[in-house]
Amino acid sequence: MNKYVKKYLRNDKLAHMWCPGCGHGIIMHQIIKAIDNLGLDKDNICVVSGIGCSSRAPGYMDFDTLHTTHGRALAFATGIKLANPDMKVIVVSGDGDASAIGGNHLIHACRRNIDITTIVFNNTIYGMTGGQFSPTTATNDLASTAPYGSIDRPFDIAKLAAAAGASYSARSTVYHANNLEKLIEEALQVKGFSLVEAMSMCPTSYGRRNKKGTVSDMLEDYKETYININAFNKLPLEKREGKIEMGVFKNETYPEYTAEYQKIIDRLKGDK
Amino acid sequence: MNKYVKKYLRNDKLAHMWCPGCGHGIIMHQIIKAIDNLGLDKDNICVVSGIGCSSRAPGYMDFDTLHTTHGRALAFATGIKLANPDMKVIVVSGDGDASAIGGNHLIHACRRNIDITTIVFNNTIYGMTGGQFSPTTATNDLASTAPYGSIDRPFDIAKLAAAAGASYSARSTVYHANNLEKLIEEALQVKGFSLVEAMSMCPTSYGRRNKKGTVSDMLEDYKETYININAFNKLPLEKREGKIEMGVFKNETYPEYTAEYQKIIDRLKGDK
Amino acid sequence: MSRENLVLKVKPEWCKGCGICVHFCPKNVLELDEDNKIVIARPDDCIKCGLCELRCPDFAIYLEGDENEDEK
Amino acid sequence: MSRENLVLKVKPEWCKGCGICVHFCPKNVLELDEDNKIVIARPDDCIKCGLCELRCPDFAIYLEGDENEDEK
Amino acid sequence: MTNQFELRLSGAGGQGLLLAGIVLAEAGILDDKFATQTQSYGPEARGGASKSEVIISDSEIDYPEVRTPNLTLALTQEAADKYISKDIMNGIIVVDERVKINPAIKYEKLISVPIMKTAKNKVGKAIVANIVSLGIIVEATNVVSKEAMESAILNRVPKGTEKLNKMALESGYELAK
Amino acid sequence: MTNQFELRLSGAGGQGLLLAGIVLAEAGILDDKFATQTQSYGPEARGGASKSEVIISDSEIDYPEVRTPNLTLALTQEAADKYISKDIMNGIIVVDERVKINPAIKYEKLISVPIMKTAKNKVGKAIVANIVSLGIIVEATNVVSKEAMESAILNRVPKGTEKLNKMALESGYELAK
Amino acid sequence: MKMKMKSNVQFVQGNKACILGALDAGYKFYGGYPITPSTELAELSAVELPKVGGKFIQMEDEIAGIAAAIGASLTGKKSMTATSGPGFSLKQENIGYAMMAEIPLVIVNVQRGGPSTGLPTSPAQGDMMQAKWGTHGDHPVIALTPESVQETYYMTIRAFNLAEKYRMPVMLMTDEVIGHMREKIVIPNKEDIEIIDRVQPNEKEGYLPYGVKDGETVPKMASFGDGYRYHVTGLAHDETGFPSNSNENAKRLLDRLMNKVNHNLDDILDYEEYMLEDAEHIVLSYGATARSARAAIKQMRQEGIKAGMFRLKTVWPFPEERLLELSKNVKNVLVAEMNLGQMVLEVERVVKDNAKILFCGRADGEIITPEEIVETLKEEF
Amino acid sequence: MKMKMKSNVQFVQGNKACILGALDAGYKFYGGYPITPSTELAELSAVELPKVGGKFIQMEDEIAGIAAAIGASLTGKKSMTATSGPGFSLKQENIGYAMMAEIPLVIVNVQRGGPSTGLPTSPAQGDMMQAKWGTHGDHPVIALTPESVQETYYMTIRAFNLAEKYRMPVMLMTDEVIGHMREKIVIPNKEDIEIIDRVQPNEKEGYLPYGVKDGETVPKMASFGDGYRYHVTGLAHDETGFPSNSNENAKRLLDRLMNKVNHNLDDILDYEEYMLEDAEHIVLSYGATARSARAAIKQMRQEGIKAGMFRLKTVWPFPEERLLELSKNVKNVLVAEMNLGQMVLEVERVVKDNAKILFCGRADGEIITPEEIVETLKEEF
Ligand SMILES: Cc1ncc(C[n+]2csc(CCOP(=O)(O)OP(=O)(O)O)c2C)c(N)n1
Ligand SMILES: Cc1ncc(C[n+]2csc(CCOP(=O)(O)OP(=O)(O)O)c2C)c(N)n1
Ligand code: SF4
Ligand code: SF4
Ligand code: SF4
Ligand code: SF4
Ligand code: SF4
Ligand code: SF4
Ligand SMILES: [Mg+2]
Ligand SMILES: [Mg+2]
DSSP states (O other): OOHHHHHHBOGGGOSOSSOTTOTHHHHHHHHHHHHHHHTOOGGGEEEEEOSSSGGGGGGGBSSEEEEOSTTOHHHHHHHHHHHOTTSEEEEEEEHHHHHTTTHHHHHHHHHHTOSEEEEEEEOSSBTTTTOBOOTTSOTTOOBTTBTTOOOSOOOOHHHHHHHHTOSEEEEEESTTHHHHHHHHHHHHHOSSOEEEEEEOOOIIIIITTTTOOSHHHHHHHHHHHEEEHHHHHHSOHHHHTTOEEEEEEEEOOOOOHHHHHHHHHHHHHHHO | OOHHHHHHBOGGGOSOSSOTTOTHHHHHHHHHHHHHHHTOOGGGEEEEEOSSSGGGGGGGBSSEEEEOSTTOHHHHHHHHHHHOTTSEEEEEEEHHHHHTTTHHHHHHHHHHTOSEEEEEEEOSSBTTTTOBOOTTSOTTOOBTTBTTOOOSOOOOHHHHHHHHTOSEEEEEESTTHHHHHHHHHHHHHOSSOEEEEEEOOOIIIIITTTTOOSHHHHHHHHHHHEEEHHHHHHSOHHHHTTOEEEEEEEEOOOOOHHHHHHHHHHHHHHHO | OOGGGOEEEEOTTTOOOOOHHHHHOTTOOEEEOTTSOEEESOGGGOOOOOHHHHHOTTSOEEEEOOOHHHHO | OOGGGOEEEEOTTTOOOOOHHHHHOTTOOEEEOTTSOEEESOGGGOOOOOHHHHHOTTSOEEEEOOOHHHHO | OTTEEEEEEEEETTSSHHHHHHHHHHHHHHTTOEEEEEEOOGGGGSSSEEEEEEEEESSOOOSOSOSSOSEEEESSHHHHHHHOOTTTOOSEEEEETTOOOOTTOOOSEEEEEOHHHIIIIIISOGGGHHHHHHHHHHHHHOSSOHHHHHHHHHHHSOTTOHHHHHHHHHHHHHHHO | OTTEEEEEEEEETTSSHHHHHHHHHHHHHHTTOEEEEEEOOGGGGSSSEEEEEEEEESSOOOSOSOSSOSEEEESSHHHHHHHOOTTTOOSEEEEETTOOOOTTOOOSEEEEEOHHHIIIIIISOGGGHHHHHHHHHHHHHOSSOHHHHHHHHHHHSOTTOHHHHHHHHHHHHHHHO | OOOOOOTTEEEEEHHHHHHHHHHHHTEEEEEEOOOTTTHHHHHHHHHHGGGGTOEEEEOSSHHHHHHHHHHHHHTTOEEEEEEOHHHHHHHHHHHHHHHHHTOOEEEEEEEEEOSTTBEEEEEOOTTHHHHHHSSSSOOOOOEEOOSSHHHHHHHHHHHHHHHHHHTSEEEEEEEHHHHHOEEEEEOOOGGGSOOOOOOOOSOOTTOOTTOOOTTOOOOOOOOTTSSOOOEEESBOBOTTSOBOOOHHHHHHHHHHHHHHHHTTHHHHOOEEEESOTTOSEEEEEEHHHHHHHHHHHHHHHHTTOOEEEEEESEEESOOHHHHHHHHTTOSEEEEEESSSSSHHHHHHHHHTTSSEEEEEEOOSSSOOOHHHHHHHHHTTO | OOOOOOTTEEEEEHHHHHHHHHHHHTEEEEEEOOOTTTHHHHHHHHHHGGGGTOEEEEOSSHHHHHHHHHHHHHTTOEEEEEEOHHHHHHHHHHHHHHHHHTOOEEEEEEEEEOSTTBEEEEEOOTTHHHHHHSSSSOOOOOEEOOSSHHHHHHHHHHHHHHHHHHTSEEEEEEEHHHHHOEEEEEOOOGGGSOOOOOOOOSOOTTOOTTOOOTTOOOOOOOOTTSSOOOEEESBOBOTTSOBOOOHHHHHHHHHHHHHHHHTTHHHHOOEEEESOTTOSEEEEEEHHHHHHHHHHHHHHHHTTOOEEEEEESEEESOOHHHHHHHHTTOSEEEEEESSSSSHHHHHHHHHTTSSEEEEEEOOSSSOOOHHHHHHHHHTTO
16 A cells, blocks of 8 residues: 555545546645645644535544534534644635635635645536536536536636735646656645645546536646746736646744634733 | 704614714714715615624614624625615625624625625624624724733735735724725725725723723824834834824726626527 | 805704714814704805815715706 | 555555556556456556555555664 | 511613622621522613513512512602513612602602612712612611622722722612611 | 325436336326326435335326335446335336345345346447436336327427437337346 | 317416515515425526516525525515525524514415425425414414415415515415426416505505504505605514514514414405315315315215315415314314324314314325325214 | 622523523533524623533534534534524524434523514514424424523523433524513532533443333433544444444334333423412423413412413423323313413413313413413413
């Protein structure tokens, strides 16, 4: 067995429930590699999710794991982190979970800059419920609830998080798995709110309806479409068409929420 | 009686319930002036609010008016606008209503770019419930739930709306009432989602606790603090300290949601 | 309509005595009475600039013109 | 650990036959069998680059080294 | 319900009647009586008139709301208009001299005295009108002992204002004599 | 419950068994019978085995779930392992030749035939394995008339594939003979 | 020759029948958020509504979904939202709003196993009490429970009719079995379907959006955009629609809201009496479970046991009077439902000591079998 | 000489007494969103919690508030969330989650007038049924109703104790009257207060977060961060905490959840019997309304009417057995509550025909007066 799998996954729960070719397994793999790189203490990590295919990941991960209600992972995680600031709190969430029903908790966690690392498994679709469009589905894409092509405009989750106040925000894809691992590792080291948007393919609920070919084709698509933000910015405008930036969008230092709270406690102790 | 009041307010409902010196009345005044400037049809305007002191405004305005549940005004308004795209739909909301409990509806309305004009009455506090901090309360400000100074970082609502996809986003203050009127007028002409953040003083629940002096002092503060974004950008960095930008942050054209929907209907008719 | 034709009016029932109009009147025309209600203390000094109306949160002070047409 | 000591392994029970490893293997080492399970068809061609492991969503193919230490 | 005394203190927001109600009730407790205090809340309390209600009783207080106050205080006209109604009055009415009472209203006794003026001019601070009012109430009703009232005030008011408040209380006693 | 026939069609997601169930039930309706169709949903249906269940009856169908199927079809081993259980079997089992049946299972009749191979090689498209299966079922049980079955298929399949599907159905008839 | 189904016959899922019924009732707006097992209601609405000039919108969550639907209804459009268990809880605040503001709306709840995320792909009838009591404060509730795909079609039409007639949200409480099962349905001729539209005012002068004449319970409802310029609030309000703190107004409003249902029980109540004429045992059931009950009764009748069914078609309001009457002539009233005891509490309340009350429930994701019902009853012999 | 109150005596609002009780019970975390008339609970928590090393967080809405409190409870902290009517509805989904995942939590609902925004600054008891039925699916509920400021103090402690003991959310259902009224309270000595903490496991090997020994109902609960590395989900799950689709597991889980309360009624049920020994008429009431009932009874006793009170201190579970017993010896059971009929339904169900049931309710923002209760009863004479 892969040594990371042996060390960090609940092997008796595998094979996992994801469809053949679902990108979510690749992301989970990079998360445990990043954790291993940093030598974090397994007993001190908590992984929290909402509801969705992606949100099933915690069930396979050998930490304290919490599978909550749809969209609310960050709110639960905020309670955990504030109550026990020593824990490393990681949220895994789908694009629907994080940016549709959970969009408010996302921007508020960013605003507070609470020390939580969120990995968004973005397959631009509601996978679990069978392919309704999500806030990240591209305009004109087909979905079960967008039978004539979506007229909604997508969020750019990484940029939205940056605008809402996150310390760190980045994006990569499951094709660029090594890069994804590196970004997650970086995010986990941030003292503050960090978010990594991981583009992931959903062959079942997205690929098939949108005629995206095999899962390998979908991975090749990521290779074509996503380019590093620095390279992107150097491209002449006409060449940017059809390309999407990946890499680190923001990496700044702000006061962290639980640390600021601790200061109040310390101040009140001092007052006695 | 002031001619706008006569024409656009429900005079039998005045005097309004707001405290002496509350800025909300000034904003309401600018809204009806902007409506008058544009010669909009009273019978075709709908004003929607959530819950809060600011959200009481629709009750005084002589249009179809809807006072909904806390935070949900934009979701109700979205239904009204999509079901009857001919109506001019205006949302009035408090900073808490719009950006705390209603934050998700706000960013999604921006993302969809639905043709609604939202006026946020931002007094950086929960006025109605007696002075809890809101997502726009400045760090270190005092509030009934931030007795030791707020450790939360505030949202910049106008910028957040811009980042979330709004066509138009702007900010002014009740001191700059004429400017505020102009921005609202501009926003009402946008075909798409537009937002005007109107800074408003709450002497009762914010000013008193934070020792902001009289309401006139608070207005003078606005005069001092808020400067036009262009002027702001020309300031050397060290002079920006303590200043806040006002004016138009974004004014772009995107496909509008209800118009895009109509295209589907037309297309399906064509198919027959 | 020219400024001269405007008449400064108050609606004391609506006035809540916040003092904003008093503070911002450039000509020091206004005062609050014992009951904290607005009073046009020095009407002759008024230049009809409308600043009082602009920022009165309570619609309690305003410049009125010949608005017959509007009223119909 | 040097590449040579690594051993390419599969866990067919976990393989869902998505074909990603097959597609991205630079040396065309891999195949799916009739049951859509992964098979190391040409083991000698493998250069132990790890690309199959990297993107296998199911942890069903991996390079194994001498991991005694890890296992304790 | 033997020996239960119900009071309604009303005025404008910011006149300190909430505190007055609490102090009065706490004085009752110092006198070893039972007491409850309630007040108006929310939008109702926004600007305009607000009220604070107190019940003081020799035995446990069951029903906690004031319905037919034995004493009603109104510091402003608006408060009087809102809270002094002919349906419910039967006791003592205490008002600032400037407040006009609807002639249809029946009462046991009307104490109309210059509360605001006394606070402002005699004691020196308009803000102690609430304490002046307490003085009047105690003098007029003996609902709590003067000793308890003085202690209750001293327990609650900010350090440094004790003298001022004592003066206010005594001016109240005077006004009611 | 007189003359009620219950079927469970199982296989891997994507093998078209949902459609097969619907077609079978619609054939029943064309025969003027009553029919219901249900299927597995959600995560359960994600990858792995899935099932489609049909009841065809002469009279109204009350209880709508299949408990002891008169016929069970399994196209894959996983489906067989999941849905052919010894507790519930008493009828006909139809499986692809490659599927192994747990020896503990009792059945009335076992039809183990090369469904997949026939679809792929003889008819030419693996995707019609579901229609081949319907042929087998109809031939083996007469639960619906051949005429109804053919019509039901033609009513549902995409234009241009009619011939292919008819061929598949007939290959099914053959396999069951 | 190719056989074809009659043009008015379809073999469809319950969820599809719901949308077909809705469209026949004049359905024009869907606002919602997908959740298993109700998702097909959103999906089919997305396909069908634009074809009839209606609008479908997938909102950011369930709360926004019902809010949008209420907003649309205010413009005069017949609106629906649909969900399942957890989403139903999220909608409660705005259900209360629609009750208070008297907005016609159809709310479909395709029930699944709870509590919490529970058994998301399994059927249940665990939201019956939530349907009545999920909001705060007191208000009347109308909730319908279809037992078949065909009945889902008809009851959806009825739900729209009741919503429009009584100016209130009406709930259609189906479940995973009925929602996902396919059965044959026959679509009636348009002329044979009664469609009720809300009563609109025709006089702007003096329009009272919440005022009624003596004896009436339902005020006329103007559409936003029609020039009535009225106010709607969830606060207690008077006849003009403006907030009022007066206790009398609050009481008058709440009483009228309650009476919309309580004074119109004859029109609203709906139930089926199956083989009850000579019954010694009543099986009370509803929705999918009623099918098992029917099978159980057939089986018992064959064995000579005189059982019959009282099937709730409106669970709320609950047909108290009729049940009480019936219960006086029987030995047992057996309640069968896919939960651990919800409507049975109402039955206990109504039947009192007139008959023995038996309960057959389960909440483990499986539908109750006819045999379980038979056995529960036989244990009494 | 200046008189002072004893150091253990305070004259405070009910909401303050709640926080004092919480702190004495070991309260360490508040997650919530302000709403009248519960706001003081947030405000006081913000002031007090950091003084004891606890944490207060004002979240973006009520849903996030309870979610944060559940998260904190999982780390071993005694947690609370507080709200009123509309916010209570918003919390329902996560209340169901906490029930299913068995997370200790205290939920305070300071009730106000509904439905919808209703009468936000007026008292009501309109959420009693929502407390029991607001979520979907079946699960047990514990809900306490204090009648005074002093009792709010004690019942808050009890709420924490029950939450920790039974690993479940416990509701404290107060109302605007009790929450905002000031009364004298006496704080007992620390030694005289029983404080119960959750039982933690002491053996990581083989830890079953949802497993119990035969006969037990409450599994031991490890804190996140203590190295147990276990899984928590709102899906139906087995003893290990992992999701399970098996019907047997679902049934076993739900049965155990129900039994946590049903098998421990002796420990949980709480009520007061006031002047019931010789009573011919029971007045059943709870919370603020019980005060009016007490006054009414005193008044009636003076007139020679033999009335007494059965006061619910736990509304849920409902003290069925005792009420049934008592009702057999009386003529009338009068239910007084500030709603249009909620607990009275439960009374009808339990009392059946043993006594005549009378109802005295109102939902117009005013608390029921003793006279109303007396009159309702006298109408029977
Ligand atoms: C309150 C609530 N609403 C809706 C659902 C149904 N639901 C479950 S997962 C999901 C969306 C999943 O999409 P995403 O978060 O993108 O995850 P994915 O499955 O694509 O990984 C929805 C709508 C639910 N479980 N709870
Ligand atoms: C669901 C719900 N939660 C909480 C409240 C209580 N509440 C009413 S208004 C308000 C905040 C108002 O603040 P804001 O929106 O900034 O408006 P303002 O009063 O300051 O104008 C709150 C928390 C409510 N009414 N409903
Ligand atoms: S439905 Fe999509 S997201 Fe879900 S497991 Fe399958 S491929 Fe992955
Ligand atoms: S509380 Fe603040 S926001 Fe509300 S009316 Fe008073 S001043 Fe205005
Ligand atoms: S119009 Fe101008 S000058 Fe006249 S009173 Fe008003 S502010 Fe003063
Ligand atoms: S600004 Fe308006 S409300 Fe304020 S004092 Fe002047 S007139 Fe009165
Ligand atoms: S390690 Fe590289 S060469 Fe070897 S099988 Fe994997 S991808 Fe192919
Ligand atoms: S990538 Fe993994 S799951 Fe896919 S075929 Fe290869 S080994 Fe199997
Ligand atoms: Mg997704
Ligand atoms: Mg505000």
